[in-house]
């Protein structure tokens with residue numbers, strides 16, 4: 001979901017961006033109009049996340065899935081090993097891609113308990129020779145979120161695809177942060193990378209030019225044509241976030257939304273969320289009904305009252321409510337009310 005105000009603004013500016021006579025889609029990415037849009041977006045993102053000056057912000061393509069390869073290519077820096085924490089479906093994908101480039105040491109895994117929790121930090125078996133440690137702060141499919149940044153002795157690489165901008169973040173704790181924009185930022189096609197400068201410039205041999213953070217940083221993410229329209233919409237979302245009180249404002253709203261829905265689930269005696277309460281995601285809330293036969297009618301009735309995209313991921317089944325930034329508290333209330341009503345009729 002994108003904020004309606006952002007879509008309205010995009011609509012108003014669609015044919016003629018601020019008297020330029022062009023749609024943003026028609027602009028040269030090197031023209032002064034688009035360059036001003038790009039610079040404003042980066043400045044607003046830096047302000048929202050309070051990004052330190054020694055970090056580069058990249059606006060790339062290829063999705064978070066490309067970062068599964070770009071992270072090892074850029075961060076190994078001559079080393080042969082990397083640490084990975086396995087907390088869910090996206091961790092596993094990052095791990096299998098990294099294995100093409102290095103020896104992967106899985107420091108801990110919650111797979112044996114169906115990814116319903118996160119292994120305690122003091123059980124992790126870190127390799128002292130690892131170039132970095134990769135983890136997934138919010139496992140979108142499993143609904144598992146780490147609410148604290150782990151302390152490790154090597155640069156942290158983190159896949160923030162489904163939780164970046166949902167609350168304030170201490171960027172200085174990370175080597176690299178990346179996120180596909182389409183979950184909580186803007187349209188598909190844009191990938192945000194925030195990387196510490198001193199880690200750049202030591203890619204593995206054979207790294208394609210497009211996959212080299214240093215090249216992208218030097219060229220302002222314009223080594224080739226960047227995803228201009230997605231970059232523009234993300235910029236409008238950044239302005240909208242600033243108007244909502246920034247990330248502190250979003251955190252308060254997102255916490256309230258999540259608490260409301262978990263309470264509705266836990267107190268129902270009908271719906272269930274399997275995740276350890278200490279690691280329940282603010283963004284993605286999976287839940288099941290007591291009988292799978294109820295899934296179809298639940299989804300159909302939800303759709304008929306305007307509650308959309310509630311089906312769980314094909315790999316886990318059940319339901320999943322995604323409570324990204326643009327989802328209002330009233331939307332979550334409407335969902336909780338619908339769930340109670342459905343239970344009364346079908347429970």
Ligand SMILES: *Cc1c(COP(=O)(O)O)cnc(C)c1O
Pocket residue numbers: 062063064065066090136138139140141159160161162180181183
């Ligand atoms: C959706 C998602 C991905 C994959 O993103 P793409 O941009 O489609 O490659 C990776 N990691 C997480 C945590 C996700 O939620």
